[in-house]
Amino acid sequence: MSQVTDTPPEIEQIVREKIMARSCEERFIMGAQMFDSALEMIKASLPKDLSEAEQRRLLFKRIYGKEINFENRYGVDAG
Numbered sequence: 001m002s003q004v005t006d007t008p009p010e011i012e013q014i015v016r017e018k019i020m021a022r023s024c025e026e027r028f029i030m031g032a033q034m035f036d037s038a039l040e041m042i043k044a045s046l047p048k049d050l051s052e053a054e055q056r057r058l059l060f061k062r063i064y065g066k067e068i069n070f071e072n073r074y075g076v077d078a079g
Contacts, residue, residue, distance in 0.1 A: 039063075 005012075019027065042062050046055055 019030075022030070039059065042059055043055070046058055050058070
């Protein structure tokens with residue numbers, strides 16, 4: 001399956017070069033910050049009246065749901 005993009009290849013190359021010019025530590029921190037931002041967006045999309053345990057369960061499912069078969073692996077309903 002081909003990837004759909006509206007970014008010209010030369011711009012992709014410039015962005016890649018700029019990112020790769022950073023240190024490993026800087027790139028790791030960037031990734032961690034993006035993951036934290038994604039978590040906050042997911043949390044904001046969840047119903048507000050959930051218990052902390054239910055919020056964590058749904059958060060886990062949204063992040064890892066396609067990679068993990070909950071019922072077979074953990075014997076639980078993925079809901």
